[in-house]
Amino acid sequence: MGPTNFYTSSRNLVDQANRDARRRSSKRLGIIVVSTILLACLIAAITVIIVRGNRRSVGNIDESESPSISASIKTMCDNSVYPESCYDTLSDATNSTTNPMDLYRIAIGIAMNEVLRANDELEVMKNTVDPKYHDAIVVCEELLNMSYDSLNASISSDLTSSTVIIDDLKTWMSASLTYQDTCLESFSDDSMRTQISGVLANSTEFASNGLSILTQFATFLGVSKMRRRSMLEYIEKESTLSQFPTWLSSKDRKLLEEPNLRGSAKITVAKDGSGTHTSINAALKDVPLKSTARTVIYVKEGIYNEYVEIEKKMKNIMMIGDGKSLTVITGSKNFVDGTPTFKSATLIASGEGFIAIDLSIVNTAGYKKHQAVAMRSNADKSVFYRCKFDAYQDTLYTHSMRQFYRDCDVLGTVDFIFGNAAVVFQNCRLMPRLPGPGQKVLITAQGKTDKNQNTGTSIQNCYVVAYGQIGDTPVYLGRPWKAYATTVFMKTALPSFLHKEGWLAWEGSSGPKTIFYGEYQNTGTGSSVWGRVKWEGVHSSLSTSQASAYTVNSLLAGGLWIKPAGAPYSTGL
Numbered sequence: 001m002g003p004t005n006f007y008t009s010s011r012n013l014v015d016q017a018n019r020d021a022r023r024r025s026s027k028r029l030g031i032i033v034v035s036t037i038l039l040a041c042l043i044a045a046i047t048v049i050i051v052r053g054n055r056r057s058v059g060n061i062d063e064s065e066s067p068s069i070s071a072s073i074k075t076m077c078d079n080s081v082y083p084e085s086c087y088d089t090l091s092d093a094t095n096s097t098t099n100p101m102d103l104y105r106i107a108i109g110i111a112m113n114e115v116l117r118a119n120d121e122l123e124v125m126k127n128t129v130d131p132k133y134h135d136a137i138v139v140c141e142e143l144l145n146m147s148y149d150s151l152n153a154s155i156s157s158d159l160t161s162s163t164v165i166i167d168d169l170k171t172w173m174s175a176s177l178t179y180q181d182t183c184l185e186s187f188s189d190d191s192m193r194t195q196i197s198g199v200l201a202n203s204t205e206f207a208s209n210g211l212s213i214l215t216q217f218a219t220f221l222g223v224s225k226m227r228r229r230s231m232l233e234y235i236e237k238e239s240t241l242s243q244f245p246t247w248l249s250s251k252d253r254k255l256l257e258e259p260n261l262r263g264s265a266k267i268t269v270a271k272d273g274s275g276t277h278t279s280i281n282a283a284l285k286d287v288p289l290k291s292t293a294r295t296v297i298y299v300k301e302g303i304y305n306e307y308v309e310i311e312k313k314m315k316n317i318m319m320i321g322d323g324k325s326l327t328v329i330t331g332s333k334n335f336v337d338g339t340p341t342f343k344s345a346t347l348i349a350s351g352e353g354f355i356a357i358d359l360s361i362v363n364t365a366g367y368k369k370h371q372a373v374a375m376r377s378n379a380d381k382s383v384f385y386r387c388k389f390d391a392y393q394d395t396l397y398t399h400s401m402r403q404f405y406r407d408c409d410v411l412g413t414v415d416f417i418f419g420n421a422a423v424v425f426q427n428c429r430l431m432p433r434l435p436g437p438g439q440k441v442l443i444t445a446q447g448k449t450d451k452n453q454n455t456g457t458s459i460q461n462c463y464v465v466a467y468g469q470i471g472d473t474p475v476y477l478g479r480p481w482k483a484y485a486t487t488v489f490m491k492t493a494l495p496s497f498l499h500k501e502g503w504l505a506w507e508g509s510s511g512p513k514t515i516f517y518g519e520y521q522n523t524g525t526g527s528s529v530w531g532r533v534k535w536e537g538v539h540s541s542l543s544t545s546q547a548s549a550y551t552v553n554s555l556l557a558g559g560l561w562i563k564p565a566g567a568p569y570s571t572g573l
Helices: 005-009 011-037 040-057 069-077 083-093 100-126 131-156 164-185 190-221 223-238 250-256 280-284 544-548
Strands: 267-269 295-299 302-305 308-310 317-320 327-331 347-349 355-357 360-363 375-377 382-385 388-390 396-398 402-406 409-412 417-419 422-426 429-432 441-446 456-460 475-478 486-490 516-520
Touching (some): 083 190, 100 164, 164 190, 429 441, 475 516
Parallel strands (some): 267 295, 347 375, 360 388, 375 396, 396 417, 441 475, 486 516
16 A cells, blocks of 8 residues: 555664654644544434445445445545555544544544654655755655645534535645645656655555545535535626626725725835835735735836745735736746756745736746746635746646636746646636747646546636747647646637647657546637547547536636636636
């Protein structure tokens, strides 16, 4: 179920790490206790669900008898990417419950313990491996802390019968897996990556098992249908009241209807000294932490050469500029000069509810420096409206959580929109530019690693248009970064320079059978699907029903948090 040769060969180091980790034992015990006492209000309904599920999945069970614990666990593990690991672990962990949400919480509790163990092991490795890996291990430790926080959110939430909560849980669980995978991606050396894979194997499998159980639970309850119907009813009522989405609070809505939003900002950044601060980072020091109220930061026209991070504790920040050609935040960190891709972004957003309007985010490193990110977002329920993201390789890192982009420009070359968020682009310009010698242009590289993650990249009503001259450079819709890569282009204008095959393999001549690449009612000379690749996971002519799964209404659970950003949007096709 995951241990590798590295795990065995480094036993002494692990023992030392485990001794250091004993100080956390009470916290870990608390996790397991919590996993068995929450959600008592759902037990009756879940019992019925389990009985029905076992009747379908385990043929030798007498319907007049209560399902056995073993059969119940098998049922909940059927849909896991790691069914044997799921069954073996949960069988060892419990002998008294068939409640799927109890099983879910136990799985998550075990995963949290394994994340802590992995982090302890990395801390020991940091002092024993070649110093050239030190920075990558530091990044990995940060990502494991993020993974732990997401797991903790999913296990400690006060779940009720609200169907929207299921989407939150799946988002947090999906993000937890993404953070662990990004940790692994921090190591380019194959030998070191194999070692780190062994360190993370258990935590990844257990988190995946928890997500699988949650997905089964949601399916049994018919959550997706219930949520979709309630959201549609809400949207129909709201559509006559406003052209804007509805993702955040009524206070935010009123704020964005303020005719002089910039003038009403309490924090103003201006290089000429006419504001409250002369740099964005100085302004962030005065932002209230974990605030439920919206903090507006107005950044006046100018070029701001600084690296900006909206930390996780900086919630509900709106950063608004004077226009995507006037307010520019710029940097040049890159992989070639020694900065890991994950840390190379000019602007990083992690705080929930982040909104950016009328800004340009630039990484000037150029194609010779390879991976050089302009913007990375792992801010849940983030909105980007009338923004520009300007770089070459890996321009826009839609890393995790839920994100929405409207009327934005994205410039780049290789994989210039990449990541594993649940993200929708509407009315955006995706702008391939001339890459380095011998390079191809790939618009997307989606990173879904688990079939149960609620992630994917949706490009809807957008325009693919060249930025300057690109000559005869091959341009593709994307390539599958990970095994379950999910990307759709819907009602988007595709130019003649798009390669007729549409998609390019990451390696070899084909993509994994598990990917989902789709096109729906695209326009332009490049929209002909006649020459598209014939991979099993490519769907060149989606049905309306299939395409609807990648709208704001479905992929972003209705997008009720978009409206206060002031960005017009469409919930459906």
